[in-house]
Amino acid sequence: MRTRPLKVALLGCGVVGSEVARIMTTHADDLAARIGAPVELAGVAVRRPSKVREGIDPALITTDATALVKRGDIDVVIEVIGGIEPARTLITTAFEHGAGVVSANKALLAEDGSALHAVAEQHGRDLYYEAAVAGAIPLVRPLRESLAGDKVNRVLGIVNGTTNFILDRMDTSGAGYSEALDEATALGYAEADPTADVEGFDAAAKAAILAGIAFHTRVRIGEVHREGITEVTAADIASARRMGCTVKLLAICERAADGRSVTARVHPAMIPLSHPLASVREAYNAVFVESEAAGQLMFYGPGAGGAPTASAVLGDLVAVCRNILAGTTGPGESAYTRLPVSPMGDVVTRYHISLDVADKPGVLAQVATVFAEQDVSIDTVRQQVRQDGSGEASLVVVTHRAPDAALSGTVEALRKLDTVRGVASIMRVEGE
Numbered sequence: 001m002r003t004r005p006l007k008v009a010l011l012g013c014g015v016v017g018s019e020v021a022r023i024m025t026t027h028a029d030d031l032a033a034r035i036g037a038p039v040e041l042a043g044v045a046v047r048r049p050s051k052v053r054e055g056i057d058p059a060l061i062t063t064d065a066t067a068l069v070k071r072g073d074i075d076v077v078i079e080v081i082g083g084i085e086p087a088r089t090l091i092t093t094a095f096e097h098g099a100g101v102v103s104a105n106k107a108l109l110a111e112d113g114s115a116l117h118a119v120a121e122q123h124g125r126d127l128y129y130e131a132a133v134a135g136a137i138p139l140v141r142p143l144r145e146s147l148a149g150d151k152v153n154r155v156l157g158i159v160n161g162t163t164n165f166i167l168d169r170m171d172t173s174g175a176g177y178s179e180a181l182d183e184a185t186a187l188g189y190a191e192a193d194p195t196a197d198v199e200g201f202d203a204a205a206k207a208a209i210l211a212g213i214a215f216h217t218r219v220r221i222g223e224v225h226r227e228g229i230t231e232v233t234a235a236d237i238a239s240a241r242r243m244g245c246t247v248k249l250l251a252i253c254e255r256a257a258d259g260r261s262v263t264a265r266v267h268p269a270m271i272p273l274s275h276p277l278a279s280v281r282e283a284y285n286a287v288f289v290e291s292e293a294a295g296q297l298m299f300y301g302p303g304a305g306g307a308p309t310a311s312a313v314l315g316d317l318v319a320v321c322r323n324i325l326a327g328t329t330g331p332g333e334s335a336y337t338r339l340p341v342s343p344m345g346d347v348v349t350r351y352h353i354s355l356d357v358a359d360k361p362g363v364l365a366q367v368a369t370v371f372a373e374q375d376v377s378i379d380t381v382r383q384q385v386r387q388d389g390s391g392e393a394s395l396v397v398v399t400h401r402a403p404d405a406a407l408s409g410t411v412e413a414l415r416k417l418d419t420v421r422g423v424a425s426i427m428r429v430e431g432e
Contacts, residue, residue: 005040012081019310102316104131110205110221117333128316136308152214155253157287162197163249199228211253211264217339225344227267245270271431345405350429356421359393374410
């Protein structure tokens with residue numbers, strides 16, 4: 001075993017960073033045995049140096065992250081500060097000064113991953129980011145390495161624990177969205193500002209990363225169709241249950257049937273209770289991968305949290321350190337297919353549409369005519385007259401598969417009917 005330690009700079013010492021530092025210290029002997037050389041925490045860049053950080057030598061703390069990554073003796077930089085800047089500049093600087101990088105920064109990788117890979121390749125350094133998607137679940141490396149000889153056609157997953165917890169609570173307890181969100185916040189699953197989670201931004205960044213790796217093409221977060229869960233109601237959950245389904249926020253990445261394009265999207269959807277993803281409860285994540293040779297694979301586990309995410313970071317650290325000792329680098333970006341990302345309107349899916357309509361003869365015929373004019377076939381219809389004396393009824397229509405653009409056009413046409421008082425909810429049906 002080499003006796004000179006590999007030196008590691010840690011950028012950020014919050015929930016994840018502090019766990020990384022703790023495990024590096026407590027498992028130092030095991031890490032050294034697995035790598036073939038000891039690893040040493042050489043510096044920790046933070047914003048608030050006065051904060052007490054148990055188990056970390058205060059002499060390692062610095063507020064000058066740039067100076068830390070520019071040190072000529074740093075072998076690996078671990079970036080867990082998040083956001084676009086200064087993370088992008090710090091990672092680029094690390095490559096320029098001879099360090100490999102391990103990052104958990106999904107937002108940056110989804111926005112600028114290709115450019116970072118290019119700088120890493122230019123300087124002959126590694127960029128690893130297992131922790132950027134689904135926390136502790138081994139997913140990036142299986143897609144990037146284990147399935148490198150296969151052809152992945154679809155990735156379907158629950159990649160945000162906060163939204164899964166909220167939807168699970170709405171399903172199991174009958175709670176409304178606001179009540180379930182309050183519980184998630186009280187338990188620490190939701191941030192004080194939950195926008196990134198509940199509006200789908202977090203899941204969209206992960207979808208961009210997964211699509212790029214799975215289909216060997218470049219997908220940026222702006223090309224991912226995104227819808228959150230804020231409009232999901234208790235009525236939607238109950239309607240899904242009547243169909244033998246549950247509601248999940250899904251990240252879906254697909255290769256077109258003709259192989260000439262890909263799509264990436266995030267939105268709530270009804271999935272059958274028989275689908276493996278339907279049983280994913282609480283704040284857990286799961287990703288379902290469909291490939292030509294391997295068939296159907298499912299990856300499941302905790303998708304966030306300090307210790308689980310640190311596990312993924314340290315797995316990457318071991319890989320990068322091994323590469324340094326071997327004088328090589330791991331796989332870089334694979335974007336040779338250069339497939340375009342098709343718009344959401346090209347996606348073929350099913351819809352569950354709930355309408356408030358006038359309770360009088362001929363309404364169903366008018367609604368059916370609109371669907372026919374948009375070339376959207378109806379699968380089932382359920383009508384229930386309200387007993388509140390309003391003279392209205394609830395009409396639930398589930399379609400067969402059709403282009404999303406046609407389904408959107410159908411909804412717009414329905415809104416123009418005098419007999420349709422309102423479109424109560426619209427949700428896609430997936431996983432069948």
